[in-house]
Amino acid sequence: MNTQLKRISIVVLAMFTALMVSTTLIQVFQADQLAADGRNTRTLYDSYGVERGPILAGDTVIAESVPSDDQYEFARSYPEGELYSPITGYFNQTQGSSGLEQSMNDYLSGTSNTQFLDSLNRIVTDQAPAGAAVETSIDPDVQQAASDALGDLQGAIVAVEPSSGRILAMTTSPGYDPNRLASHNSEDVIAAYDELINDPSQPLINRATGGNLNPPGSSFKVVVAAAAFDTGEYTPDSTLPNPVSLTLPGSSATVYNWTRTSCGSGDTVTIREAIRQSCNVPLAELGMRLGDDTIKAMAEKLGFNQAFDIPTETTASSYPNTNSDAETGLSSFGQMNVRTTPLQMALVSAAVAADGKVMSPTLVDRVTGSNLQALETTQPSEFSTAFSPEVADMLTEVMVNGVANGQSSNAKIEGVDVAGKTGTAQNGDDDPYTLWFTGFAPAENPEVAVAVVIENDANLGHHSSGNIVAAPIAKKVIEAVLNK
Amino acid sequence: MSVDTPARPGDEASPEFRVETGVLATMRRIQRPSRLRNRELLLLLFAFVVNGAAMVLVQLGAIGEVQPGPLVAVAGLAVLVLVLHGGLRVWAPNADPVLLPVAVALNGIGIAEIYRIDIAEKLTGWGAASTRQIVWSAIAMVAAVLVVALLKNYRVLHRYTYVFGFIAVVMLLLPLIPGLGLNVNGARVWISIGGVLSFQPGEVAKIALAIFFAGYLVRTRESLSMVGKTFLGMRFPRLRDLGPILVIWLLSMAVIVFQRDLGTALLYFGMFVIMLYMATGRTSWVLIGMTLFVGGAVVASQTLSYVNGRFRNWLDAFNPDQYEAWGGSHQLVQGIFGLAHGGLVGTGLGQGQPAITPLAESDYIFASLGEELGLAGVMALLGLYLIIVARGLSIGFTAQDDFMKLLAVGLSFTIALQVFIMVGGVTRVIPLTGLTTPFLAAGGSSLVANWIIVALLLRLSDSVRKPGPMVGAAS
Numbered sequence: 001m002n003t004q005l006k007r008i009s010i011v012v013l014a015m016f017t018a019l020m021v022s023t024t025l026i027q028v029f030q031a032d033q034l035a036a037d038g039r040n041t042r043t044l045y046d047s048y049g050v051e052r053g054p055i056l057a058g059d060t061v062i063a064e065s066v067p068s069d070d071q072y073e074f075a076r077s078y079p080e081g082e083l084y085s086p087i088t089g090y091f092n093q094t095q096g097s098s099g100l101e102q103s104m105n106d107y108l109s110g111t112s113n114t115q116f117l118d119s120l121n122r123i124v125t126d127q128a129p130a131g132a133a134v135e136t137s138i139d140p141d142v143q144q145a146a147s148d149a150l151g152d153l154q155g156a157i158v159a160v161e162p163s164s165g166r167i168l169a170m171t172t173s174p175g176y177d178p179n180r181l182a183s184h185n186s187e188d189v190i191a192a193y194d195e196l197i198n199d200p201s202q203p204l205i206n207r208a209t210g211g212n213l214n215p216p217g218s219s220f221k222v223v224v225a226a227a228a229f230d231t232g233e234y235t236p237d238s239t240l241p242n243p244v245s246l247t248l249p250g251s252s253a254t255v256y257n258w259t260r261t262s263c264g265s266g267d268t269v270t271i272r273e274a275i276r277q278s279c280n281v282p283l284a285e286l287g288m289r290l291g292d293d294t295i296k297a298m299a300e301k302l303g304f305n306q307a308f309d310i311p312t313e314t315t316a317s318s319y320p321n322t323n324s325d326a327e328t329g330l331s332s333f334g335q336m337n338v339r340t341t342p343l344q345m346a347l348v349s350a351a352v353a354a355d356g357k358v359m360s361p362t363l364v365d366r367v368t369g370s371n372l373q374a375l376e377t378t379q380p381s382e383f384s385t386a387f388s389p390e391v392a393d394m395l396t397e398v399m400v401n402g403v404a405n406g407q408s409s410n411a412k413i414e415g416v417d418v419a420g421k422t423g424t425a426q427n428g429d430d431d432p433y434t435l436w437f438t439g440f441a442p443a444e445n446p447e448v449a450v451a452v453v454i455e456n457d458a459n460l461g462h463h464s465s466g467n468i469v470a471a472p473i474a475k476k477v478i479e480a481v482l483n484k
Numbered sequence: 485m486s487v488d489t490p491a492r493p494g495d496e497a498s499p500e501f502r503v504e505t506g507v508l509a510t511m512r513r514i515q516r517p518s519r520l521r522n523r524e525l526l527l528l529l530f531a532f533v534v535n536g537a538a539m540v541l542v543q544l545g546a547i548g549e550v551q552p553g554p555l556v557a558v559a560g561l562a563v564l565v566l567v568l569h570g571g572l573r574v575w576a577p578n579a580d581p582v583l584l585p586v587a588v589a590l591n592g593i594g595i596a597e598i599y600r601i602d603i604a605e606k607l608t609g610w611g612a613a614s615t616r617q618i619v620w621s622a623i624a625m626v627a628a629v630l631v632v633a634l635l636k637n638y639r640v641l642h643r644y645t646y647v648f649g650f651i652a653v654v655m656l657l658l659p660l661i662p663g664l665g666l667n668v669n670g671a672r673v674w675i676s677i678g679g680v681l682s683f684q685p686g687e688v689a690k691i692a693l694a695i696f697f698a699g700y701l702v703r704t705r706e707s708l709s710m711v712g713k714t715f716l717g718m719r720f721p722r723l724r725d726l727g728p729i730l731v732i733w734l735l736s737m738a739v740i741v742f743q744r745d746l747g748t749a750l751l752y753f754g755m756f757v758i759m760l761y762m763a764t765g766r767t768s769w770v771l772i773g774m775t776l777f778v779g780g781a782v783v784a785s786q787t788l789s790y791v792n793g794r795f796r797n798w799l800d801a802f803n804p805d806q807y808e809a810w811g812g813s814h815q816l817v818q819g820i821f822g823l824a825h826g827g828l829v830g831t832g833l834g835q836g837q838p839a840i841t842p843l844a845e846s847d848y849i850f851a852s853l854g855e856e857l858g859l860a861g862v863m864a865l866l867g868l869y870l871i872i873v874a875r876g877l878s879i880g881f882t883a884q885d886d887f888m889k890l891l892a893v894g895l896s897f898t899i900a901l902q903v904f905i906m907v908g909g910v911t912r913v914i915p916l917t918g919l920t921t922p923f924l925a926a927g928g929s930s931l932v933a934n935w936i937i938v939a940l941l942l943r944l945s946d947s948v949r950k951p952g953p954m955v956g957a958a959s
Contacts, residue, residue, distance in 0.1 A: 001762060001763070001880075001886065001889050002881060003765065004761055004762045004765050005762065005877060005889070005893060008761070008893060008897065009874075009877050012873055012897065012900045013870075015900060015908075016866055016869070016870050016903075016904075018904075018908065018913050019903070019907045019908060019911065019913065020863060022907075022908070022911035023859060023907070023911050025911075026823045026824055026911055027823050027824060027827055027828065027862070028827070028828060028859060030824060031824040031827050034820060034821055034824035034825075037802075039818075039821070040821040040825070041840060042822065042825040042837045042840065042855075043825070
């Protein structure tokens with residue numbers, strides 16, 4: 001019987017091994033994922049007693065925990081109110097959270113893996129648990145300038161450091177005061193939330209990185225030009241046919257330039273000139289020659305069809321496959337089904353500024369533990385190389401020309417070469433335009449890339465344009481960076 | 485039979501004392517038991533420290549101060565344990581020294597965690613599960629003392645094989661008697677004694693079954709193992725020898741259908757199949773047994789809604805529909821959240837949120853402990869169980885006769901299987917069924933049954949070293 005008994009012993013051992021594996025899987029390997037499950041109320045109860053870490057922009061505290069005299073030990077406070085709400089989001093123990101408060105929750109609440117030793121140390125030394133501080137890449141001066149420049153207009157601004165992908169400013173309007181959603185009085189919070197969520201201007205949406213997205217209009221011509229130059233068959237001097245209008249193949253749709261005239265006087269027009277005047281007809285022609293796949297490939301290298309985590313989740317800008325040459329033609333000046341965020345358009349300019357390299361955008365520079373040691377430092381990481389430095393130079397030349405002498409003139413800054421492209425996108429015949437500007441400066445040694453979107457044609461009706469409304473706003477943001 | 489005590493260093497130096505005389509042998513025999521019992525006492529003191537510390541930590545963690553009341557009650561239990569220990573010195577001096585301390589540690593940790601849940605649910609006095617658990621522990625320990633004191637010779641059990649078989653069947657049928665049976669959470673496995681005490685006779689039935697199986701298999705193992713046709717390299721039994729396994733299978737199926745208790749059925753059947761394999765050495769029995777049970781379970785999962793629900797909870801626990809459903813996976817998922825919340829080192833006793841999970845003190849005691857003690861504590865608990873099981877199996881290895889071998893293996897495998905069914909159910913290795921986690925979970929019948937098992941194993945381990953007539957031949 002001892003042979004059988006040995007085998008039974010092995011079976012028993014196997015049974016216990018299975019239990020040890022299953023508990024290890026749950027308690028170690030799936031623990032983070034399970035803690036993040038919305039149905040897991042334990043995580044919530046835990047957060048009551050923790051001094052949540054602050055969020056900083058330079059030396060400015062933009063979110064902090066202050067002692068509270070109610071049943072919780074701490075309350076969340078946002079000293080700068082609405083100004084930084086697109087970055088911090090809000091935190092509420094019972095009603096959820098958003099922004100960095102949500103995406104950096106592990107660090108802020110002190111439960112991330114890197115804080116294990118720290119929290120162990122605190123247990124041993126009998127200190128209260130505390131979260132880590134999140135240092136953002138936001139520059140308070142640029143953020144203030146962007147917010148002031150945007151004012152009450154419905155839209156958003158993103159400013160990025162081209163060499164690193166660090167986001168210097170991010171603002172969206174209309175916004176909200178996160179303090180209203182951080183209250184411990186659940187009824188107040190729910191009332192405030194209901195009011196915000198039912199507001200037709202959608203203040204809870206961060207238009208800089210998400211929301212309903214907008215067609216980029218002519219600002220997308222930079223992407224098409226990049227695709228063209230990248231083939232090696234086109235330069236800014238390459239010429240395209242210059243008719244007054246173009247009837248798209250296989251359809252009755254006719255494309256006009258915004259002036260309803262030809263793009264200059266000649267039979268042909270160079271790409272440089274077509275972009276300077278922001279003409280649709282030659283770009284539609286160029287787009288159809290390049291073909292849908294080429295444009296899409298370039299768009300995707302620049303970040304389209306891909307959601308970046310900055311580390312807050314963003315909405316992917318989309319360049320869907322087109323079904324016909326006609327659709328490709330319309331997509332080539334940012335209409336049809338192309339939809340994008342200011343973050344994405346800032347990345348397009350940043351890629352031109354950084355010799356074709358697309359750096360992954362991020363809001364976080366560093367996470368520091370309660371003992372002021374850096375737990376995590378964000379290293380600049382390259383998302384892709386979209387095109388060569390030569391192509392970048394050609395695009396820079398074309399974009400500088402557009403600001404200096406062309407349709408993007410309102411972004412001009414005395415003594416500095418600004419590269420840029422405006423966009424005035426249609427949303428349907430009678431709907432208000434979406435106004436764009438994207439660009440970077442200084443052209444020689446870029447310090448900032450910026451994108452501005454204004455929805456509802458700034459209430460100016462169809463007389464508005466990207467150059468009239470968006471370009472001057474972008475100019476103020478660029479100046480704020482260059483004046484430092 | 486030889487006494488395998490190693491010679492002491494002093495003996496080495498003076499060779500004339502190494503001569504084996506009757507006097508020396510007797511002296512060594514007397515020395516060795518007291519050494520075993522002294523070792524037991526040392527381990528018991530360690531178990532007391534662990535249990536006392538667990539109670540104090542629960543109080544500090546959950547209420548922030550030490551309250552003497554519950555500590556005194558637990559100390560009372562420690563006195564009873566010492567009585568049992570003293571009983572062993574008198575009645576079973578050769579018994580295994582590790583079994584008792586490990587059982588005491590598990591029982592005490594269970595009480596501490598149940599007490600912790602009571603604090604969270606603001607239960608005190610007789611309404612508190614921990615109070616009842618302490619009383620039941622006392623009853624169970626008295627039962628263990630009685631078993632050790634009254635059962636001087638385990639071979640008596642063999643003589644009454646069929647009586648135990650009859651007792652097992654009666655115990656199983658009791659809950660089905662109208663007026664006596666109670667319906668708890670859909671399962672009909674409880675009886676109510678005078679409307680005050682409730683008891684799960686199935687827990688005690690498993691011991692009677694193990695004795696019956698051991699006795700029966702010793703008598704029939706020859707014919708069950710020798711005769712039959714070889715097919716696919718395995719010898720399969722004759723059709724008429726299939727009778728016993730079919731009867732036990734029908735019994736298990738009846739438990740599933742009438743008592744609505746999947747776990748108990750699995751426990752009984754698993755125990756029988758293992759003992760059958762042990763007795764015959766025929767892998768074909770295991771194959772037949774597994775086919776029968778899996779077949780039955782699959783049919784049950786298709787036809788019985790409660791079995792079907794358990795399977796769906798198991799396979800699709802995190803599906804929101806399943807989570808929200810009545811009788812759905814809410815409890816299972818919350819238990820897993822609790823375990824995950826504990827992580828590597830746990831929240832600390834009294835500092836987690838185990839009471840969020842329904843039945844945190846009984847079915848989910850393991851998840852509760854996992855939350856507060858972490859993976860480290862879970863591994864320690866599984867290790868303690870493994871020690872009990874390993875000690876039981878080692879009795880099987882050294883036993884002189886087949887009845888003892890079968891009984892020791894049957895009883896210890898029951899504990900292993902019950903731990904597997906419960907912990908496996910909580911951690912989604914298998915579908916969750918309503919058994920008790922031995923020694924830890926709140927529940928009197930289970931405590932009494934498991935303490936009797938420990939007492940039997942102690943008795944068997946003591947007998948291993950005593951010469952005497954054999955029941956059947958050891959192989």
